[in-house]
Amino acid sequence: MSFDPLDARRTGYAISLGSGRTSSSPAPVLKYGYAMGCSGGLSFAGFWGASSDTQGTVGWFIVPGLDFKAVKLDPGVPEGEKAKSGQTYTATVEFGSFFDTWFSGLSEVGIDADVNGQPTVITDVYGQELPKVSYNGKTFYVLSPVPSGDGTWTVKFNWTAPAADKAVLRAWINLEMGRINATWPETDGATPEDPKNNLKEVEVPVEGVDLAVNVAFPTKNYVISWNNSAGFPTAMVKVFRTDNGTEPVKFRLTMTGPEGPKVMEMTITDKPQVFFYSFPATKAGKYTVEARVEAVGVQETDLSNNAGSDWTEVAKQPPPSPGKESGKHGELRS
Ligand SMILES: [Ca+2]
Numbered sequence: 208m209s210f211d212p213l214d215a216r217r218t219g220y221a222i223s224l225g226s227g228r229t230s231s232s233p234a235p236v237l238k239y240g241y242a243m244g245c246s247g248g249l250s251f252a253g254f255w256g257a258s259s260d261t262q263g264t265v266g267w268f269i270v271p272g273l274d275f276k277a278v279k280l281d282p283g284v285p286e287g288e289k290a291k292s293g294q295t296y297t298a299t300v301e302f303g304s305f306f307d308t309w310f311s312g313l314s315e316v317g318i319d320a321d322v323n324g325q326p327t328v329i330t331d332v333y334g335q336e337l338p339k340v341s342y343n344g345k346t347f348y349v350l351s352p353v354p355s356g357d358g359t360w361t362v363k364f365n366w367t368a369p370a371a372d373k374a375v376l377r378a379w380i381n382l383e384m385g386r387i388n389a390t391w392p393e394t395d396g397a398t399p400e401d402p403k404n405n406l407k408e409v410e411v412p413v414e415g416v417d418l419a420v421n422v423a424f425p426t427k428n429y430v431i432s433w434n435n436s437a438g439f440p441t442a443m444v445k446v447f448r449t450d451n452g453t454e455p456v457k458f459r460l461t462m463t464g465p466e467g468p469k470v471m472e473m474t475i476t477d478k479p480q481v482f483f484y485s486f487p488a489t490k491a492g493k494y495t496v497e498a499r500v501e502a503v504g505v506q507e508t509d510l511s512n513n514a515g516s517d518w519t520e521v522a523k524q525p526p527p528s529p530g531k532e533s534g535k536h537g538e539l540r541s
């Protein structure tokens with residue numbers, strides 16, 4: 208196939224990222240089996256780019272001036288606030304391009320984003336997942352088309368603040384890193400090692416979860432009445448949070464006392480939760496109940512308040528001496 212740039216300008220060719228690809232949104236693919244470029248009186252101030260298809264065929268095209276850029280990355284966390292571990296935010300990314308060209312443009316360009324190295328699902332501003340192309344075994348998101356002149360795109364991705372003290376959000380365009388494996392040569396020579404203006408990185412501080420536990424007996428002096436063989440002292444175990452998060456956090460609560468350990472897994476939001484540890488006491492003595500709370504799957508900011516204990520002194524009421532009024536009975540509590 209011969210390539211006539213004037214004809215290309217008339218018909219509005221768009222060059223695609225590699226032939227032999229599969230795409231969720233078919234775009235016009237220009238198959239270029241041999242060199243093509245300017246001729247006649249056209250002149251260009253740019254340089255030549257190359258792209259190869261799955262058969263290794265190299266196609267050449269002229270890139271007069273091409274610059275992709277990641278303009279802005281807004282993590283979606285309210286100004287001045289830390290992200291809250293476990294909470295989901297919507298990040299907004301602005302990409303731009305400048306393409307000084309005589310034909311309609313490139314049909315698409317690859318973009319990618321990650322959070323602490325984990326790839327994200329990228330959508331348009333309406334939440335619709337962006338189209339992807341598969342090329343040489345990798346699948347990546349594309350923006351399309353790349354117009355001549357200036358182009359801008361706004362995309363979004365949801366991310367959940369991780370169980371860590373910070374999250375690193377990155378978004379990039381036209382760099383062979385992450386999922387992208389086909390790129391256009393740019394005037395600024397952006398590469399993964401030197402991404403120039405093609406990459407935006409934002410570090411977001413994350414407010415971790417802080418669970419706490421408190422153990423308390425309602426009385427320090429528990430008395431078993433003279434006519435009962437046992438009493439049932441009860442410790443109150445309160446699990447609460449000192450962070451301001453409202454998202455559900457799983458926790459494991461271990462309560463230990465005379466009745467042996469009791470373990471349970473529950474979920475807490477911003478409301479404290481109260482549990483009771485009751486045990487039969489037949490003998491006088493000092494009884495202790497301990498409790499330990501552990502967040503499951505999220506990081507704790509302060510482990511010093513995750514354990515607590517309390518004790519109660521149990522006494523046995525002596526039987527009433529003969530002759531005294533025996534109408535009063537039952538447990539005496541101070
Ligand atoms: Ca660039």
Ligand SMILES: [Ca+2]
Nearest residue numbers: 417418509510
């Ligand atoms: Ca804690």
